[in-house]
Amino acid sequence: MTSIDLPTLVLIISFLVYGGRCLCAEQMVREFERWGVPRLRYVTGSLEVLGALGLIVGQWIPWIGFLAAAGLSLLMLCGVFVRIRIRDTLLQTLPAVVFLIVSVLVTCRLAEHL
Numbered sequence: 001m002t003s004i005d006l007p008t009l010v011l012i013i014s015f016l017v018y019g020g021r022c023l024c025a026e027q028m029v030r031e032f033e034r035w036g037v038p039r040l041r042y043v044t045g046s047l048e049v050l051g052a053l054g055l056i057v058g059q060w061i062p063w064i065g066f067l068a069a070a071g072l073s074l075l076m077l078c079g080v081f082v083r084i085r086i087r088d089t090l091l092q093t094l095p096a097v098v099f100l101i102v103s104v105l106v107t108c109r110l111a112e113h114l
Contacts, residue, residue, distance in 0.1 A: 004059060005109075007102050007105060007106050007109075008055055008065075008069075008106050010102065011051075011052065011055060011069070011072065011099070011102060011103060011106060012052045012055050012056060013052075014052075014099065015048040015049065015051050015052035015055075015072060016048075016049060016052040016053075018045075018048055019044075019045045019046070019047070019048030019049035019051075019052065020045070020049060021045070022041055022042070022044050022045025022048065023041075023042060023045035023046065023049070028041060028045075029041065032044075034086070035082050035083075035086055036082070036085075036086060037082065044075070047071065047075055048072070048075065050068070050071075051068045051069075051071050051072040051075065052068075052072075053068075054067065054068025054069075054071070055068045055069060055072075055106075058110065062110060062113045062114055063114060065110050066107065066110040066111055066113075066114055069103055069106045069107040069110050070107045072099075072103045073100060073103040073104045073107050076096055076099045076100035076103050077100055079096040079099075079100070080093065080096045080097055080100055083096055
């Protein structure tokens with residue numbers, strides 16, 4: 001097992017927390033309605049939690065970590081497009097863009113170890 005680098009650790013913690021909030025928090029019901037995708041709340045939350053868990057398992061099984069990071073990158077790309085589609089401000093869109101960039105960087109780093 002290798003040690004978890006800071007960007008990967010940030011993704012793990014963030015997606016576990018945010019994914020859990022998607023599944024459980026009443027505020028997220030309203031957010032997904034505002035985004036126009038209320039039916040995708042459970043799917044999104046589940047994929048975020050699974051992605052974070054995949055990054056953890058990826059410490060022992062590298063290809064799982066790679067797939068998890070790639071999946072989180074795709075999820076964040078979709079999140080950025082949703083934010084653009086509903087005309088969120090740059091400030092509202094920025095967290096999704098930052099997590100997209102970090103996810104892509106982690107994906108590229110993990111691809112080097114396959």
